[in-house]
Amino acid sequence: MFAWTLLPLLACDGKQEAAAYAPPVQEVATLKVQGESVVLHDEFPGRVAAFRVAEVRPQVGGLVRSRRFVEGDTVQKGQPLYSLEAAVFRATVDGAAAAHSGSEASKLQAELHAKRIQVLFDQGASTQQALDDARATLAIATAEVARARAALERARVDLDYATITAPIAGHIGISQVNEGALVGPADVTPLSVIQQIDRVFVDIKSPADRAVSLQSAQGGSGSEGAEVILISASGAPYPERGRVQFSDITVDPGSGERTVRVLVPNEKQQLLPGMFVRARVVLGEVQNALLVPQQSVLHDAEGKAQLFVVREDNTAEQRAVRVGRVIHGRYVVEEGLSAGERVVVEGQDRLAPGLQVTPVEWQHASTAR
Missing domain, CATH: 2.40.30.170 (Efflux pump adaptor protein, beta barrel domain)
Structure with missing residues (x-):
């Protein structure tokens, strides 16, 4: 009779002892993952x-007579920037023009002489040698006109180069020279720099x-x-x-x-x-991307990513995943996770696979405040 009385007491003691040794149920913060559209970058x-950047450089040598812009201004292509002393260049143009006029006169003289010799030759009053000399003289005079014309064009170009213009449109910087400076094409430093x-x-x-x-x-x-x-x-x-x-x-x-x-x-x-x-x-x-907070992803000794997922029966499952880029503090999970699953964000350091947990909704710090 006494033994039957003790059996319920022993059973109760066994249950209490088992409960005492059972691991406590951990409370973890979880996030239900949903697909969303994200922009990768x-x-x-x-x-x-x-x-565009262009250096302002002189193409002829001379003294700077004036600067015709304000440093820091916007300039247009072809706008005059500097003027060099042009008296020598104008004199060269005048001399080249005179030489060109002289060559034209010499050519006219050679043409008239060649025509007269041709008439005499046709009449039998002149030799072949005289006709050939007249023609050669005319050819030389024609070439001299071309040379004089080229020299005149070169002198005019040099005169134009005495006005230094902007090669491009843009903002012009600090001028490296002032009035009275001697500049030339071989100078290492540009006069200024223009940037578009x-x-x-x-x-x-x-x-x-x-x-x-x-x-x-x-x-x-x-x-x-x-x-x-x-x-x-x-x-x-x-x-x-x-x-x-x-x-x-x-x-x-x-x-x-x-x-x-x-x-x-x-x-x-x-x-x-x-x-x-x-x-x-x-x-x-990317459409329907799965993103999880960075703190929810753990890495093993080999550096492989893993996280804890809470099953339907509220037990923890450790799962290997493949993660991609980090977007605003969240990993893009490329493999190993499905939409609708609950991921442990906080408390995973106290978990083990199969452990019973009490999931609570995770609140982001900014949301909680």
Whole structure:
């Protein structure tokens, strides 16, 4: 009778002992993964370069008589910038013009003489030798006219070069010479530099194996390079967006990088040569992409990505996944996860495969605040 009485008590003690040794149910923060559209992009450092750069140089030597522009102004192609002392060039033109007139007169004289000798020869009153000499003299006079004409044209060109004009339209920089300076074509330093910046280039450095994909990525029209969003040093995007033009064929032997050139409209001229920017190259849009917070992905000793998924029976499952790019703090999961599954975001350090968990909805820090 006493033994039958003890059996229920022993059974209760066994259950309590089993409960005491059972692992506690862990509470974990989970996120239900849903497919969404994401824009893939790569981001690189870049430097702004002018669309065109032209050095202002003299093509003849002489003293600078005047400067005809204001430093920093916008100049037009062909606009006069400097005037050299032109008296010597005008005198050369006058001398060449006189020589040309003299050659014309000599030619006229040779023509008349050749005609007279021809008449006499036809009448038998002149020799073949005299006719040949008259013709040769005329040919020499004709050549002398051509030489004098070329010398006159050269003198006029030199006179025109005494006025130094802008080779392109754009912003002109600091003048390196003032009135009275002696300048010449062999000078090392240009008189000034003009830069066209109504559109600019942004040169970005990309690993060689990724440069080709940047060039081949297409925009919406299918005929242009990848779209590029420029980010300022403060983190704000510029309103102008550019397109990839080409990638240089030369690979830097030190860094293994290639230069990718981007063309950007710059009507407001906010982008200036030499500025540092971040270039965000848009590679395309992916539909139904699965994204998980970075902290939900763990890596094993071999560097392989894995995460915990909560099954329908609220047990933890450790699963290997393949992750791609990071977009705004979230991994794109390319393989190993399906839409609708619950991923453990916080608390996975206390989990083991098959452990019972209590899932709660994960709140992002910004949402929680």
